[in-house]
Amino acid sequence: MADIVVPMTIRDLTRADLPSCRWSGSPTHLVSIATALDRAERGEVDYLCACPPSGFPLGHCGIDYARSPGAGTLWQLAVHGGLQSLGIGTQLIQAAEQRIRGRGLGRAELAVEESNPRARVLYERLGYAEFDRETQGWDDQTEEGYFVRYETQCILMRKELGPER
Ligand SMILES: CC(C)(COP(=O)(O)OP(=O)(O)OC[C@H]1O[C@@H](n2cnc3c(N)ncnc32)[C@H](O)[C@@H]1OP(=O)(O)O)[C@@H](O)C(=O)NCCC(=O)NCCS
8 A cells, every 4th residue: 555645734723723623632621722822822822733734733732931931831732643653743842942942942841741651752852851840730621521620740851952953
């Protein structure tokens, strides 16, 4: 069978994309993305997505410039389950680092759950190193629709961003 090559574009996520992001989480998660888009309008956040030619977002990544002084903090990085391990997450992270450099900042940070070793290995491969650990929490919704507070131990990682090669 012949390989099919699908070009992916990284662009800013818009409100019109929100219904197409249902794959990435619960309705509460979509509300948190909408809140991030409000913050993007105020310049505090960039919110990127990776799309095939249809424009449908198959991966996304937020960058928060207000969380850690002098750094852009990547969060809500996710790639559609059917398209993981193809390099889309790597492309999103590299595009996020470019945005951070574009703001004149020299450091990228992120938090990864201790229970997510695969994502952690990916970040290490891309040059991120642990600098701390903390408990993080956020509101979410179960499949049955119950609201829950999710708390988890996270590894905080960072990368000094050199000039773009
Ligand atoms: C973590 C996550 C965002 C990574 O995205 P991804 O698109 O799968 O990441 P990449 O494909 O760039 O790299 C990951 C893997 O693909 C491999 N890979 C990278 N480029 C590749 C390519 N061109 N062809 C084939 N494999 C490739 C890497 O070696 C790596 O190997 P692994 O599957 O053994 O880990 C994604 O898996 C995800 O959404 N997971 C669920 C949510 C989550 O955990 N988010 C992170 C929160 S901190």
